[in-house]
Amino acid sequence: MNHKPIEGFSKLSKQGKIDWLINEYLQGNKEYQNILKQYWNENVELQKLHEEFSENTVSNFYMPYGIAPNFLIDGKLFALPMAVEESSVVAAASKAAKFWIDKGGFKTTIINNEKLGHTHFILNVESHKLLHFFNFSLKKKLLEATEDITSNMRKRGGGILDIKLVDKTSEMPNYYQLKASFDTVDSMGANFINSCLEQFGKTLKQEMTISEEFTQEEKNSLQIVMNILSNFTPDCIVRAEVSCKMEDLKDDSGISPEEFARKFKQAVTIAEIEPFRATTHNKGVMNGVDAVVIATGNDFRATEACAHAYAARDGQYRSLTHCTIDHDVFRFWIDLPISVGVVGGLTNLHPLVKFSLALLGKPSAQELMSILAVSGLAQNFAALRSLVTTGIQKGHMKMHLLNILNQLGATEQEKQHFVTYFKDKTVSHHEVIHEFNRMRGQIN
Structure with missing residues (x-):
């Protein structure tokens, strides 16, 4: 079928958008309209609120919202909200929290809280000449020009921390940066940072125009390419860790604490040196991180991009978590670069985000970090614990069992039978199908 482009799609009503989609792409099948409408919220005002979060909205896409209890963090007990669709994530996090609760729980340290942004520009000038201009004139002007933008942030204890001139001409002809660091306190700060950077670009152009240090040819060569924050924040970093005596690692896995610790450390070391393993390893870390990021109304795409860039900061992609065994003390930790906020954006608008932040005791941005x-550390611990003991599939497939049964159209009575049937067995898709067909009388 040859589809036709459409002009003015965004100007159509919601029903108009749906009608066009059904007629143009779905052969006029009204069943698909019903699928969209069944996810509309009956509360008209709430539905309108959700539709205004984004553009061209025709429905809502629901994700399970679960709770992982028993997290002892820096001496305080938390129940973590997690918005995630992947089987076993909430269960694994909860299991890890329970494991560590009587061993001192999780300890955290904010290592730094700086966020970054850049004005990228092209200028055909000798670098020493530009550096002199920056140090003795421009930097002061940049700070003065942004005083109105930063005034409220400065009252809250944040603002522009520093501005540096970065010479990148060895990598790209005539390419320079104004690299600025910021403290945005409890906000993620994207709009604040970008506003400051855009003013930097304007001020740079203005100051170049009136400066007597440059020739007209040099002034004419100035191009402000872009002003934009960076989602790579290697100086906005938090450490979370757990530790205990080796003997306290004993559990019901059937292996000794010493063997468990040795295999666990080997698994982490493999992720530190082998990118193929590190990718899956860190994906598991982000299962835990992203679920809470989404539940608290933050940007999981930025979180992912930053974490993975940090994992490759020395030129090879590596594990985000680390493990040591020293004098019979087992220690497991993560250094996570992450930029989040608890004010602004969805935090003041989305009802479930409000609930999540209230559930967490209305944390500051640093507490949320x-x-x-x-x-993330708990999720990774749970995954590695399974990998080096019973194997990852035993727990994962038990959580996936209901998904398989729902696909087969199993009744509640049949679901209960399968939970009992696999109580002491490893779930496999083939075995579920076989037993389901046997129950339905399709095989002997």
């Missing part, structure tokens, strides 16, 4: 790092 700590909680997120803990959720």
Whole structure:
């Protein structure tokens, strides 16, 4: 079928958008309209609120919202909200929290809280000449020009921390940066940072125009390419860790604490040196992080991009978590670069985000950083614990069992039978199908 482009799609009503989609792409099948409408919220005002979060909205896409209890973090007990669709994530996090609760729980440290942004520009000038201009004139002007923008942030204890001139001409002809660091306190700060950077670009152009240090040819060569924050924040970092004596690692896995610790450390070391393993290893970390990021109304795409860039900061992609065994003390930790906020954006609008932040005790941005790092560490601990003992599939497939049964159209009575049937067995898709067909009388 040859589809036709459409002009003015965004100007159509919601029903108009749906009608066009059904007629143009779905052969006029009204069943698909019903699928969209069944996820509309009956509360008209709430539905309108959700539709205004984004553009061209025709429905809502629901995700399970679960709770992982028993997280002892820096001496305080938390129940973590997690918005995630992947089987076993909430269960694994909860299991890890329970494991560590009587061993001192999780400890966290904010290592730094700086966020970054850049004005990228092209200028055909000798670098020493530009550096002199920056140090003795421009930097002061940049700070003065942004005083109105930063005034409220400065009252809250944040603002522009520093501005540096970065010479990148060895990598790209005539390419320079104004690299600025910021403290945005409890906000993620994207709009604040970008506003400051855009003013930097304007001020740079203005000051170049009136400066007597440059020739007209040099002034004419100035191009402000872009002003934009960076989602790579290697100086906005939090550490979360757990530790205990080796003997306290004993559990019901059937292996000794010493063997468990040795295999666990080997698994982490493999992720530190082998990118193929590190990718899956860190994906598991982010299962925990992203679930809480989404539940608290933050940007999980920025969180992912930053974490993975940090994992490759020395030129090879490596594990975000680390493990040591020293004098019979087992220690497991993560250094996570993460930029989040608890004011602004969805935090004041989305009802479930409000609930999540209230559930967490209305944390500051730094406290939320700590909680997120803990959720990632807990998830990684649970995954590695399974991998080096019973194997990952035993727990994962038990959580996936209901998904398989729902696909087969199993009744509640049949679901209960399968829970009992697999109580002491490893779930496999083939075995579920076989037993389901046997129950339905399709095989002997």
